[in-house]
Amino acid sequence: MIKVGIVGGTGYTGVELLRILSTHPEVELTAITSRKEDGLPVADMYPSLRGKVGIAFSSPDKAKLTDCDVVFFATPHGVAMAQAPELLAAGVKVIDLAADFRLQDVAQFEKWYGIPHTCQDVLKEAVYGLPELNRDAIKTARVIGNPGCYPTTMQLGFAPLLKAGVIDAGSLIADCKSGVSGAGRKAEIGILFSEASDTFKAYGVSGHRHTPETTEQLQRLTAEPVELLFTPHLVPMIRGMHSTLYAKLKTDISNEALQALFEDAYKDEEFVDVMPFGSHPETRSTRASNMLRLALHRPGNGKTLVILVVQDNLVKGASGQAVQCMNLMFGLAENTGLQHVPVMP
Amino acid sequence: MIKVGIVGGTGYTGVELLRILSTHPEVELTAITSRKEDGLPVADMYPSLRGKVGIAFSSPDKAKLTDCDVVFFATPHGVAMAQAPELLAAGVKVIDLAADFRLQDVAQFEKWYGIPHTCQDVLKEAVYGLPELNRDAIKTARVIGNPGCYPTTMQLGFAPLLKAGVIDAGSLIADCKSGVSGAGRKAEIGILFSEASDTFKAYGVSGHRHTPETTEQLQRLTAEPVELLFTPHLVPMIRGMHSTLYAKLKTDISNEALQALFEDAYKDEEFVDVMPFGSHPETRSTRASNMLRLALHRPGNGKTLVILVVQDNLVKGASGQAVQCMNLMFGLAENTGLQHVPVMP
Amino acid sequence: MIKVGIVGGTGYTGVELLRILSTHPEVELTAITSRKEDGLPVADMYPSLRGKVGIAFSSPDKAKLTDCDVVFFATPHGVAMAQAPELLAAGVKVIDLAADFRLQDVAQFEKWYGIPHTCQDVLKEAVYGLPELNRDAIKTARVIGNPGCYPTTMQLGFAPLLKAGVIDAGSLIADCKSGVSGAGRKAEIGILFSEASDTFKAYGVSGHRHTPETTEQLQRLTAEPVELLFTPHLVPMIRGMHSTLYAKLKTDISNEALQALFEDAYKDEEFVDVMPFGSHPETRSTRASNMLRLALHRPGNGKTLVILVVQDNLVKGASGQAVQCMNLMFGLAENTGLQHVPVMP
Amino acid sequence: MIKVGIVGGTGYTGVELLRILSTHPEVELTAITSRKEDGLPVADMYPSLRGKVGIAFSSPDKAKLTDCDVVFFATPHGVAMAQAPELLAAGVKVIDLAADFRLQDVAQFEKWYGIPHTCQDVLKEAVYGLPELNRDAIKTARVIGNPGCYPTTMQLGFAPLLKAGVIDAGSLIADCKSGVSGAGRKAEIGILFSEASDTFKAYGVSGHRHTPETTEQLQRLTAEPVELLFTPHLVPMIRGMHSTLYAKLKTDISNEALQALFEDAYKDEEFVDVMPFGSHPETRSTRASNMLRLALHRPGNGKTLVILVVQDNLVKGASGQAVQCMNLMFGLAENTGLQHVPVMP
Structure with a gap:
């Protein structure tokens, strides 16, 4: 089982990760952080997850993210680049759903996101997580910049x-x-x-x-x-x-x-x-x-x-694609846990 | 594998049955009938099912429903009662999502649905398919009247x-x-x-x-x-x-x-x-x-x-409940194929 | 022409007052206050009013509300009661779309709104503004508590x-x-x-x-x-x-x-x-x-x-009803400026 | 007062014409036709018009359209061209909200609408009803092809x-x-x-x-x-x-x-x-x-x-524009009856 952490699970890409990962057969949800909601069971915020997700939010300092195999960042821009180096040093893979590791052109990043890029070493090895165009690089990546929708x-x-x-x-x-x-x-x-x-x-x-x-x-x-x-x-x-x-x-x-x-x-x-x-x-x-x-x-x-x-x-445009990358990074079948039939009507 | 037929698969309870059954691990979708859409691949009408459901609609006369283990009726009121006797005689179980087998009081049925009840023998043995209140009877039923929403x-x-x-x-x-x-x-x-x-x-x-x-x-x-x-x-x-x-x-x-x-x-x-x-x-x-x-x-x-x-x-109020009944009727775990996490937002 | 002021025009009941009053034949829109939006033309916040409402928001201290004939409060609970005495003293009528003058039972008010009622003298003379049940009192009122929706x-x-x-x-x-x-x-x-x-x-x-x-x-x-x-x-x-x-x-x-x-x-x-x-x-x-x-x-x-x-x-449940009261208070035909045909579809 | 007839008042452009014309100060609504709804008060089909529109639908044979000053066609393509000649002969102006008089290129019309153009004489004099680009021609027109949305x-x-x-x-x-x-x-x-x-x-x-x-x-x-x-x-x-x-x-x-x-x-x-x-x-x-x-x-x-x-x-893209044309054709101020403030939110 892959031990998974999520940083910033209170937004829509976070809860969508939870929906997908809660039925992923190879994943164990280990930690989910939220500064504001420390201690709150995830299912109290999202009743749709009652009976499906048993863990609670924990504040970033308490969550043992370094024990995870992979950490997803479902956070505002700038958070992943601050925490990635420590996680990587501990052998944890990182998948950022924000923009920190999407643009190799740092000048463009800083122009459009209005913050300095503080983690350019990691950026250099980061892989753009669009499997259909970049599959081989994703398989061996330690850091993924998950594409924008x-x-x-x-x-x-x-x-x-x-x-x-x-x-x-x-x-x-x-x-x-x-x-x-x-x-x-x-x-x-x-x-x-x-x-x-x-x-x-x-x-x-x-x-x-x-x-x-x-x-x-x-x-x-x-x-x-x-x-x-x-x-x-x-x-x-x-x-x-x-x-x-x-x-x-x-x-x-x-x-x-x-x-x-x-x-x-x-x-x-x-x-x-x-x-x-x-x-x-x-x-x-x-x-x-x-x-x-x-x-x-x-x-x-x-x-x-x-x-x-x-x-x-929220799926192919964000959280589903991130899980697709994770599957590739851990040698699983690419569609593991991603075979939902679209809901219509 | 349970061989499943669906009569009248072009409405919303029909397509919802398809969504649920297409990932049900114990089900083989055998036949789906539509008089109007004979020959049309199901996925052409419902692109959400492309790659998930391979069969085509067939007209009622061509569909070999008597080869099925169970047939769902996702049809207007009155259809199931016309076809149930032949199916039951052939050893096929019947689950009607319309009202034909819901009301034991025939006078009430005829008052509210405006058609005569032509199948009162079958009605007598029909079981009201609300598992939480009627589980034991469902387990041994041959005919289910699936509850209204x-x-x-x-x-x-x-x-x-x-x-x-x-x-x-x-x-x-x-x-x-x-x-x-x-x-x-x-x-x-x-x-x-x-x-x-x-x-x-x-x-x-x-x-x-x-x-x-x-x-x-x-x-x-x-x-x-x-x-x-x-x-x-x-x-x-x-x-x-x-x-x-x-x-x-x-x-x-x-x-x-x-x-x-x-x-x-x-x-x-x-x-x-x-x-x-x-x-x-x-x-x-x-x-x-x-x-x-x-x-x-x-x-x-x-x-x-x-x-x-x-x-x-469409799920607990119709097609999901019908599959829950089917699971009980065939001795499967009641939640088989029904563990979808609610989609939120 | 009736000179009208609006306190708190940035919410939905405020903009709805503007929609109605901007075509009211007997009204001159004199002042509209907003602490935050001082100087901003109303139509810049609400482009639907471009070409229809020419005035700008002004901060409460600048707006000459005492020059108005009537002032509508489209504000949170508690604002009208703070400002009503001064306006009434200046001969200005007051129509509050919030709850300050709705409940004669002060204990109930304080229980449900969680604030002390600081203006009980005015409350005593306030009239509940539901014309169909209270028309005569409204006609002679100086202060209206406009009903909740x-x-x-x-x-x-x-x-x-x-x-x-x-x-x-x-x-x-x-x-x-x-x-x-x-x-x-x-x-x-x-x-x-x-x-x-x-x-x-x-x-x-x-x-x-x-x-x-x-x-x-x-x-x-x-x-x-x-x-x-x-x-x-x-x-x-x-x-x-x-x-x-x-x-x-x-x-x-x-x-x-x-x-x-x-x-x-x-x-x-x-x-x-x-x-x-x-x-x-x-x-x-x-x-x-x-x-x-x-x-x-x-x-x-x-x-x-x-x-x-x-x-x-927003109309009969709030701003329309308030204008209906105003018409009564100023001796106009009750339907003046209120003859909009419902928009369908 | 301009006597107005509407052919085909049961669709959305028809009911929108009714909403606009019912408060137009220079218009008297004289006839509204519907083959299917003959005798039905308009307000029974559209309760939004209760108290605003008093007339009933009448079948085309009963409606005295030739007594009108202008007739709007809020009908499927092909209807106006069949009826226009008789109306014009009786001195009635015609405004078609469908496509019969929009395209001067008959071959294009027949290709795209799949019906022969049976009224090319009238088409030749028809004016394309976009006032901002075609105002002078509209003023003197007898027949208007109201633009598509x-x-x-x-x-x-x-x-x-x-x-x-x-x-x-x-x-x-x-x-x-x-x-x-x-x-x-x-x-x-x-x-x-x-x-x-x-x-x-x-x-x-x-x-x-x-x-x-x-x-x-x-x-x-x-x-x-x-x-x-x-x-x-x-x-x-x-x-x-x-x-x-x-x-x-x-x-x-x-x-x-x-x-x-x-x-x-x-x-x-x-x-x-x-x-x-x-x-x-x-x-x-x-x-x-x-x-x-x-x-x-x-x-x-x-x-x-x-x-x-x-x-x-439905307004500038259809019925409002048609009334704008009518105003021009009858020498009224162009904005007569069209000064609605947009409804927001």
Whole structure:
């Protein structure tokens, strides 16, 4: 059994880790920290876990995280980099669901997150945790920077095209839409029910942290300079993410060949579902599961390819992907504990 | 492996059966019928099941239901009673999620459902499928009338009190609220998104089919005549049911004793969670799981006890309960394939 | 033109006052205070008011409230009582949308609101602002305690029955459901979109402030001791309130006579709509309007009468009702500025 | 008073016309037709209109539409073209909210709507009813083709840029999102609450009717060939439309100059609100009003301009715009009866 610790288990990615790990057959949940909730049984905060999770939150000083085999950070940016060195020194693997170990470009990190990066040694060995594009490195990693939710959809949607060199890397557009849980479990006016339901809006249009993360990763797939325009929107739904990707084709290529490109790229991937050409995937078809689904469209048979990508932002976009990485790091079957059937309706 | 057939798999209780059964370790999904969708792979209608359910719908005449060990009817009222005799003769067990085998009082059935009961022989041996109140009979049953969603909450909420004789059976009030999926997957104006969201209403207040069903069952628990006033409402949410039950205490009894009554009644029940006195259970704490949670209140320490009961109407209120019955009928552990952790948020 | 001031205009009842008053033909919006937002144009916080409301928030010390004819308090409990004496001394009328002037029983006020009542002289002359039951007193009032949202529905639903003496005043039950905007515009976890959507729960079941307020008012209508059991619930919708009221009939009375009782009681009331016997009013049929609709049911033709009452909690349940009072206090037609057609769908 | 008839008043654009017209000071509602609902008081179908609209539906043969001054068609495509000639001959003006008189290119109409255009004479004189771009022609029109909801946002968002010649007309992208009411009030599975809430999807990505309509109109603004890629999505909200428009700048132009372009274009428009550069308009800021709001963004100060446009799809996107046209056609102030303050929250 893998002994697992969670730092910061009171937010949505934390409770989603608990939901997944509580039925993972190879995991023993050892410690979960919260400064504020020390001593509170986890199931008192989250009644959905009554009878499923027996442990209590403990304050960081009491939790014996160094006895764990792996520690997940479901914390604000900056926490993992402060604690990782000690854990690594004790032989504990680290999976950070925040941004501390996502961006190798430290200047970009500091620009977008507004804090200095205090742990650049560890950053150098950190592995970007997107298994479909980075599986081998994840298997041997000690530190994982788990991808952002939006970046996961953008990368898996553009990757086969960039690798094959069939699109113009310099004019990518990603018009993305996320459920409100992506904003976290924070007491903020803007995400109140009465503010965020029965309405729709864009945010961060002039610039968003997920642009440099995605660009850095996409650039690894092509020699051409990548230019990405990313527009996030807030959808009045709890979970779910839908990315509508636009790419200019630069070669003469048939729809069949494009479809084959994606089917080949993901033919061995259990968590990426390439739907028939012209499908319209719905976010709910992935709800509460680790599936990502995508489909291609070519309106008017023109030069622009549209790729529709959906996932559950809290699972494949966060906690499920983190567990997928953990499985790889510990030599388990990649789908262990991740075979939930999406909840529909 | 239990060979399972489903009649009428295109509605919400049908697709929920598929979600649950597709990961049930002792079940082989053998046949699923739909007159209209003959030949269509199930996963084409429900993309959430892509990669999880491989079979296609077949028309009733082609489906070899008599080769199954058990057949679930997720159909409109009246279908199961037409097909049950042939299946039973072939040694197939029958679990009906509609009302054909719920009411032993045929006159009540015919009054409320508006069709003649054509299968009264089978009805006589049919067992009401509420395991917590009827477990032994279910174990040996050949035919199950699976309880309605509202009746499940009302019975499990009132039962310990009626059995103990501490409330006035003649003045029960149940003010109940259901998510919209309870109305089924039918093309009707009233349950369109634009009609049923951002609004709230009662329906069927002057009379509803679930009153006679619940009364008949509650009457088995007490010699006093049961009088139940049941008011259903429609909530703008997909899944979930919340019943607010009012009962007049007729004896002098402490809150501690009342709480103990419930804790004793359900101490061995995995799917009934008695929360601390004064709790406010939320429907989402049961979402996509077979859990039912309840809590007691006694406002102003007066003579009226309020019992709050929540469940997922499609799981404990329908398909999960049906699988729970199947497990009992086939000698499996009652929780086999039913250990989903509720999805929250 | 009536010069109007608003204290605390950043919450939902404040912005709803602004929506209504900005098109009220007899009103000039003079001042709106907010300590935190001093100098901010109102329309910058509420873009829905761009081009409709030109003034800016000003801090309480700068706002010349004593120059107004009337001041509305859309503030937390306790604010109005601190400022009312000075305004009244200056000849300004006061309408408080919070609880400071609702309860004549000071002990009850202090018990339920947890603050001392510091303004009992003013309280004595304060008038409870429910026009349908208290019109004459409102016309000559200097201070109005505007009713709570739930109490409005309970009073207008029970009043004709209590006045006529046909129900048992000692066993009233009110099972009430409110949209989330009723909880206000506060940064609290519990009313986040991801916490309050796609779920349903009760709250405050063991005791709620609106019970003593409603009981005090209902008691004015009957010599029998009133006992009220009130259970509030939170509905995943923005606006709207639905109260399901249960009353025991103590006399032999026909449904026609009961219906006539209500039609007579409200025949001259523009804002109370008595629907046909057996109707199921929906909250959305009152959305964004000052209408309250109700309908009677008598399940099984028994001894319990069910009254269904709906309103928009922010309009008839708060700001609309306050403007209705203002119209009466200034001798205007009662419906001035309040003739919005409900927004449907 | 203008005598108004409505054909097909049972859908959402019909009931929205009723909401608006019932308080329009210059309108007398004369007739409203529905084959199915002949004799039914309008307020029985739409309780929101109780006390506001007194007339009943009448079957088309009984309704004296030729006595009206103007008739609105809130019907499926094809109805208006069948009835317009007779009405015009009788001197009645016609405003069609469907597509019969939107597209001058008959071949395109027949391709996308799948029916022959049987009324091409009338089509020739029909005027496209977008007042901000076509006001003078509307004033003297006898027949109006009221714009589609999506096309309204796309045209008002792209128009100032195309007129000024600062963007590449050949690579326009419009990623648009609509509330579910845009799909109409039809009994269809896909728009049930349980299918369309808590999820998000695109539809019609390979081709949609609003592309040729929008292209035809935009082409009138520029000599360059217009190429538009339009991707519609369904948002789990009732009302509201958000269009995210992408345009490639082809000249060196400052953000200030771009903003000025829009402010100049719409400086006299009461229903178009140009928000400050970099704003994020929300659909709810226009809810139940005839306002359209837009804002400009230039991510990374690059070559692509992003224009965010919001409106209420049923008002500025349909019935409000139709009334705006009517006001122009009858010489009234353009905003008569259209001054609703958006409902927020």
